[in-house]
Amino acid sequence: MFKRKLLVGVICAASAMPLLAAKVADPNSLEEVIRRVQDQQRKTNTLQADFKQEKTMALLAKPESSSGTFVYSKPNNVLWSYDAPKRVQMLIAGGMLTTYYPELGKAERVDVKRFEDRIFKYMGATGAIDELSRYFDFTFTNKPSEPAWMLDLKPKTGAVAKRVQRIKLWIDKTSYLTTKIEYIEGDGDITRYEFSHIRINQPIEQSRFVLNLPPGVKVEQMKLQ
Numbered sequence: 001m002f003k004r005k006l007l008v009g010v011i012c013a014a015s016a017m018p019l020l021a022a023k024v025a026d027p028n029s030l031e032e033v034i035r036r037v038q039d040q041q042r043k044t045n046t047l048q049a050d051f052k053q054e055k056t057m058a059l060l061a062k063p064e065s066s067s068g069t070f071v072y073s074k075p076n077n078v079l080w081s082y083d084a085p086k087r088v089q090m091l092i093a094g095g096m097l098t099t100y101y102p103e104l105g106k107a108e109r110v111d112v113k114r115f116e117d118r119i120f121k122y123m124g125a126t127g128a129i130d131e132l133s134r135y136f137d138f139t140f141t142n143k144p145s146e147p148a149w150m151l152d153l154k155p156k157t158g159a160v161a162k163r164v165q166r167i168k169l170w171i172d173k174t175s176y177l178t179t180k181i182e183y184i185e186g187d188g189d190i191t192r193y194e195f196s197h198i199r200i201n202q203p204i205e206q207s208r209f210v211l212n213l214p215p216g217v218k219v220e221q222m223k224l225q
Contacts, residue, residue: 046204048204049197071204097110097111105216107211136154140152161186164185165188177195
């Protein structure tokens with residue numbers, strides 16, 4: 001169950017860079033915003049950012065906050081590094097998702113090859129909205145006083161809502177990059193991400209996408225249910 005939720009989180013967080021083409025329209029319309037987001041994505045080969053994550057869960061007395069860095073390189077490398085309150089690294093490379101817990105001296109590895117196309121389709125903006133629109137209705141909000149547009153996705157069916165009740169994306173009006181994400185899982189748990197210090201197309205060494213686990217770290221092979 002944890003790995004399924006983790007994958008949902010990765011896919012939803014990957015929606016920080018989704019969206020697809022549409023015909024030119026009013027510059028503040030959904031169609032034109034989406035078109036410009038895709039144009040930006042086509043030109044984005046690498047992306048780095050700081051992030052803050054907040055999770056609200058029924059089992060927690062108060063929201064749990066985390067922070068760290070996010071690194072992405074086309075076509076299929078992603079690294080989430082959680083620095084606080086606990087160190088955790090989540091790497092997708094070569095079709096494998098590896099989660100490393102330095103303080104526990106252990107790592108978990110799961111094959112995500114069958115989900116990889118979907119994950120990186122959202123990140124690369126290749127037809128993502130076509131797929132999302134099959135399952136979600138969209139509401140687009142543009143408040144002139146706000147620095148970002150907001151895209152609200154609600155499931156069309158109860159079957160989809162059992163897994164994801166809602167997704168919200170905030171798209172910066174200057175950069176056309178997603179700066180905030182909120183998703184509500186089927187059980188009501190809420191995860192929010194806020195990205196800052198976003199840098200695109202700066203060189204990234206491929207060694208960033210290799211986890212050199214210390215000797216003695218136990219690696220457990222996991223399976224998605």
